[in-house]
Amino acid sequence: MPVPNDVAGTAALSICESLLLALNDRNILPENEIVGVLRDAAAAHEFADHADQAEMHAAVSALINGILAGGNSVRRR
Helix, strand or coil: CCCCHHHHHHHHHHHHHHHHHHHHHCCCCCHHHHHHHHHHHHHHHHCCCCHHHHHHHHHHHHHHHHHHHHCCCCCCC
16 A cells, blocks of 8 residues: 655654654764754755755755754753
């Protein structure tokens, strides 16, 4: 059975957030590195040069920046 893109994307996001939390909890990556990964990912979409998919890239960047603002991927200490 095919999986709709929004379900696959939500699952991928959840897995990535869990991995980032685990990396931080195990002291493998410090908080500032995790925040850097998220900022890099947001910037990659914010400055993507694909005019035909500009709306999608802007939405992805906004979502990642929202995660950063909410602190969902890092347990703030």
